[in-house]
Amino acid sequence: MNSIIWYELLTSDPDAATAFYSKVLGWKTTDSGQADRDYRIFNKDDVAIGGLMALPAGAAEAGMPPGWLGYVGVKDVDVCVAGALATGGTEFMPAVDIPDVGRIALIGDPQGAALYLMSGSGTATSNSYAPGKPGHGGWHELHTSNWQEAWAFYSAQLDWQKAEEMDMGPMGTYLLFDDGSNVRMGGMFNNPMAPRAYWLYYFNVQNIDEANELVKAHGGTTLQGPIQVPTGDWIIQAFDPQGALFALVGPRTQAH
Template structure:
């Protein structure tokens, strides 16, 4: 590819109870919310006036086909039609062909050759997104994690599409290698082989919070569940991996443990 590397620019939660999910994430992450569009079927959420994601009902057809609540990320590309066609030629799958979002842009729903689903997005011509927030800003998405069948085999697929490069590789012992990837030299996520207990590859997202213990407590207080952590990761950040009350997996990251614990 040519030009600047592509990055994640938006996120969607597709869920069985949008109103309950909105209340949960507002309490846990500290987001505000506002309705977008005339139908009221899509809710924007984010810190302050800066919206970073949307929440919508999981379509009935997806439920019937076995789909479950989950988060999806949008990767910005210069031409969503061309990028979707190139992805298919490279062994990816197209779940929804390029489609217009009135007054916003154009998107498609795709998957990598191992089945991890994400979305491609091109904004309207001349619609420049706001500059990214400083790393660690509360309420923004701080990390992107791919659980792959074979991360080493699929890395080049993403590198060729989006210009991502390898950063540090972390030896996790029996769990294998955790490969960080960068866009423009800045690490934005990691890839690893999924544990056998995870049925299929997927992209996971970490939301920034100020302190991990207080945020983890809010997860439990509001009907969610902490699956793993708190755990300190290389670089000194703290994380928890969680599931919301409707069953969507997400994670939180913070610079401090909190709760008086160093």
């Protein structure tokens, strides 16, 4: 269904990042068993949520900051890459095969936001994205300079479906979309404050205020929130101690 099926953190300090997210989201970390790299798996209640690895040396030297990336599951990575390039996208990393995992490539949309494409070699089903389930992915948000052009790209290449356009007043339109299964999976909007286009990944928590305090207590920085969103839940956007941007979503159960 061309859903976002995996999350990956590239960081300057894998050990410190492992400790931080274990405190904030209750993730347990296991080794992936890949012989050629230190690639760790974030797990919540025995469900694999995402991966963690050190920023590649070349990327770090080029000035790439720590950050989260998402993976979209597709039928054929090479066909999708070709389609992306033909419609204004960029190939950041050519398609490669990862033994016992699948084939992946890293592309950029016409505004430059990065996203992995992946076709799996196994039969495992991803349960990383589960709105409302603590520790799992809860929302995917594209901050861009031209959501109309971005939407034309993603709807053509990934067959995502428009769910709803929300009027945010002076902030413009917020477009909600799904992967064709009628389950909303994210939104996109024009963010004039963003220095570049990027995807922001939200993870579910049981209590947004408690999670916010955990972020700050363990070296993170809250940038925005808690803010209530139309679903009734509350969100924060934050940097982890290494500077990777992420977001949390959940209920507010304390009195304010």
